[in-house]
Amino acid sequence: MSTQFGTSRCGQCSEPIDEPIITPTAARKPCARCGSISRNFALGINSTIELRSSLKSIARPTVGKWFHKQFQGARLQASGLWADVIDVYDRRGNRRRERVVLETGEVIRDVDHPLTDHKGHGSDKGPRTPGT
Numbered sequence: 001m002s003t004q005f006g007t008s009r010c011g012q013c014s015e016p017i018d019e020p021i022i023t024p025t026a027a028r029k030p031c032a033r034c035g036s037i038s039r040n041f042a043l044g045i046n047s048t049i050e051l052r053s054s055l056k057s058i059a060r061p062t063v064g065k066w067f068h069k070q071f072q073g074a075r076l077q078a079s080g081l082w083a084d085v086i087d088v089y090d091r092r093g094n095r096r097r098e099r100v101v102l103e104t105g106e107v108i109r110d111v112d113h114p115l116t117d118h119k120g121h122g123s124d125k126g127p128r129t130p131g132t
């Protein structure tokens, strides 16, 4: 965030006043044109906001368990860094895909193999989702 101060002007007649805008009221010189000590000045503030997004989906048949779960997008890591994540569990296509790329560009996980081979990783059951 940055702040920019504009010029100070008389609050009564808008005459430019050569005086810092932080000058206390008691220390202000009267306006050369009208004698007022009221002031009018501009203050600009610039700020930047970063937006991140993600999408999570679960596909289910009318009856039965899910057959496709997916998370894609930004995820905050325990390290405090943001990562671009693709996390897919595809039962019908028998595919497990996970790729995690930190905001630094470092790839910390890149997995693509049959879902039936995905065992013993502690996340075999897929993303934690209530009711599944």
Ligand SMILES: [Zn+2]
Residues within 6 Å of the ligand: 010, 011, 012, 013, 014, 015, 031, 032, 033, 034, 035, 036
């Ligand atoms: Zn004035």
